[in-house]
Amino acid sequence: MRATKRIAISLILTLTMLFSAQAAEITSLIPIGHTVGIKMSADGVLVVRFNEVQTPDGPVCPARDAGLSEGDLIISVNGTAIDSNDALQKQIALSGGQPVALVVERDGGEQTITATPKADENGVYRIGVLARDSMAGIGTLTYVDPETGAYGSLGHGICESETGVLLPLKEGSLLYSVVGAVQKGKIGEPGALQGEFQGESSLGSVNENTESGIFGTLTDTSLYDSLESVPVAQASEIKVGDAEILANVEGDTVQHYAVQVVKIYPENDEYGRGMMLRVTDPELLEKTGGIVQGMSGSPVLQNGKLIGAVTHVLVNDPTCGYAINIGRMIDEMTN
Template sequence: MRRQLLGLLFFFFLGIASFLLVFQSFLSIPSHYRVSVGEKVDFGISLPPQISDLITVYVRGSEKASLKWQSGGLPIALAPGHISLELRIFNFLPLKRVTVEVVPTVKVVAGGHSIGVLLQRQGVFVVGYAAISSSDGKKYCPAKEAGIEPGDLILEVGGTPVHSDTQVSLLIDQLAKKKEVLEFKVKHQGKVHCIFIKPRYCPQTKRYRIGLYVRDGTAGMGTLTFYDPQTKRYGALGHPVLDPDTNLNIEVEEGRIVEASVQGIQQGRRGHIGEKLGFFVNRSKISGSIEKNSKFGIFGKLEQNLRNPIFPEPLPVALSTSQIREGPAEILTVLEGEKIESFQAEIQTVFIHPKLDGKAFVLKITDPLLLERTGGIIQGMSGSPVIQDGKLVGAVTHVFINDPTRGFGVLAGLMLEEAELIPDEIGQSSSGLNNFLGDSFCNFLVVFASSRYTIGQSLP
C-alpha cells in the first residue's frame, strides 16, 4: 500500500512538473506576434505529441473554427490584418493570448556600404564642468550652482537658439556685458526648463563664462543596413549615436550620411576593440539626411538610388525572432575602399524576446579571411546586414570585449518599423480567420491539408 501511494505521488508530481514546463514554454510566446503576408505562423516552441495533442488554439471573435495543435506543417498568413488567438490546454484552461499582426510583404535592398555619419545636435550638449578661477583666488561654477548637469541640452541663451559651442561662448560674453543675469532654456531628462544664471568674468580668458564644457556636432563611420527603393528610406548602425563623454543619445537637429572609404584596419583583440580607418568621400555615391537617431539606429532618406552588387534584388525581412534560426549566416561589410564583401558567420543564440535595446541574437564570425584581417567585429561594422536563408534578419551592433569574434545583432523588423516602412496599425479584419484561411472553409482545408492545426471550436 505504501509503495502504491509513493508511486501515485511520484506520477502526480511528475505530471505537475510536466504541466509547469508546458506552461513556461507558452509564457515565452510573445503577446504580440508580427508576420508578413505569405509567411508561416510559428510560435517557436516544440512540444512532444503527447502534450501537443492536449493544446487547442482558439480564434477569438470568429464564427469560424479554432485550430488544434498537432504535428505537421504550419499555417500561412494570406492577407494583412489582425487575429486574436487563445491557447488552451485540456480544452478549457487558458495558457496564453496572442495577437497576430499580418503586415504587407516588405522587401528592402541589403546594405553593407561604408558610410560617414555627420550629426548636428539640437542645441549644445553639456559634457562637464570647467570651474572659473576668479581674481579673489576662489573657483566658481555658476552653471553647476544653478542646477545644470552633464547630459543636459542648452537650447537657448537669452532667447536666442544655439547650435554650436562657439556661439554659446560668444552669446554669454556679449549678453553678460549688458545684463547681470541671463536666461537659459535647458532640456533636462526630456523636460525643458528656464534657468537663470549670473555669469562670472574669467581673468584667464578675458570673457564672461558660466563654467561649462559643451559639445555640438559629432562625426563617425558605420555601415548602411538597408534601403527601400520605393520611399528611398534607409536604416543604418542598428544602435544610437552616443555622445562619447556622457554616453547619452545625441538629439539630432540636422545630420547627413555620406559615402566613406576604408583605408586601413586596426585589428581587434581580447580586451581591445578594433576599428576601420578611413575618410569621407567628397563626390559621394551615397548622400542622405538623418532624421532620427534612435536605440535601433539612424534613419532618414537617401538622395540617390542605391544598389548592392552581391544582392541586387530586394530581400524579405525577418519581422520576429521566430523567423531567425541558430546556424550559418553571412554579413555584408566593407574592409577596403568602398567594396562590399560577404563573410561567413554563425547565429549562436536567438532571443525569443529581443532586449529593450533591440539585441535579438548572438553572432559569431567564422570566416577565416575576416578573422585574419580584423580579428572579428570592429568599430565601423555597426549596421552590417546579417543575411540568413535569403532573408535580411538583422544587423551587427555590438562586440564582446573579451571575445571580439562574437557580438550582438538587432532584429531587422525593429529597424524597419523605426524607418516607418512597417505600418504601426493594420486595419482590423472583418473576418480575422480569413487572413489565414482564405475566403471559405474549403480554402482552409486546401491551404492547411498538411497543417498541424485542425478544426476545433471558436470563441465568442
C-alpha cells in the same frame, strides 16, 4: 468630454493600425553593407561635462552651481535660440557677468536655470561647461527600400560618447566613404575601421536618430542600383546556426563573411539585443579580429533572408557581438 476622448482613442488606434500596416507592407529590402560618412548637428547644445573657470579668486563652476547637469540640452540663453557651441559661448561672453537664463531640455521636459558667468584669468566670461553641437564618423548602411529610398543604418543610436545621451538631431547627411585602414580588435581593446570621406556631395539625409538606428532617405542610388532585394525574415524564422554578414572592411568592397547566430534574445530584451553573433570567417578574422567599430549596421542574412544588423562588439571577445532584429529597425523606421 467623453465624445472627445472617443475621438482621440479612435485616432490613436487608426494611427497604430496605419503604422503596423506600413511595417507589414515591407516584405523585402536591399541589404547594402557599405560604409558611409555620417554628419549630424544637434538640435541645441549638449552639455558633455563641466570645466571649472579659472578666476583670479580661484576655480569656480557657475553651471554646476546653478543646477545644470551633464546630458542637458541648452536650447536658448536669455531668449536667444542656441544652435551651436559658438552661439552659446557668444551669449555667455556678452553677459558682462550678469545672470543668464538658460532654457534646457531634460528628461523630455523644459526648465529654466539661471547661472551667473564668471570672468576667467583673461577676462572672458564663462559658465564652465564643455558642450557638443555636432558629430562626424562612419557607420554601415544596413538596407534601403528601393521603392522609396528610405534606409536604415547602424542598428543603434548615435550617442554622445561621454554622457551616453542620444544626440538630439537637428539635421544630418550621409557622405560617400571608403575604408583606408583597420585597427584590428583584441581582447579588451575593440578595433575600428578607419574611414575616409570621399568628397562633400551628399548621398542622402539623416532624418531620425533613434535607439534602433538612424533613418533617412538616400538621394543617390549609386550604392544600391546594381543590387537586388531579399525577403525580410520574421522573428520566428531566425534560428541558431549559420548566417552571414555583409561588410565593407577594405577600400569600397563589400563582401559576404560567415558568422554563427549563437543566441537569440526575447523580443522585449531590455538592451535591445536581437541575437548574439560569432564571426567564423577566417578572412574576416584575419583582417579585423572579428567585429570592430564602424561595422555597426552590417546586414545579417540567414537562409537568403535579411534578419538583422550588427550593433556591438564584446570587449572581452572581439569575435562575438550583438545584432538587432531587422523587424525592430523596420518598426522604428515606419513609426
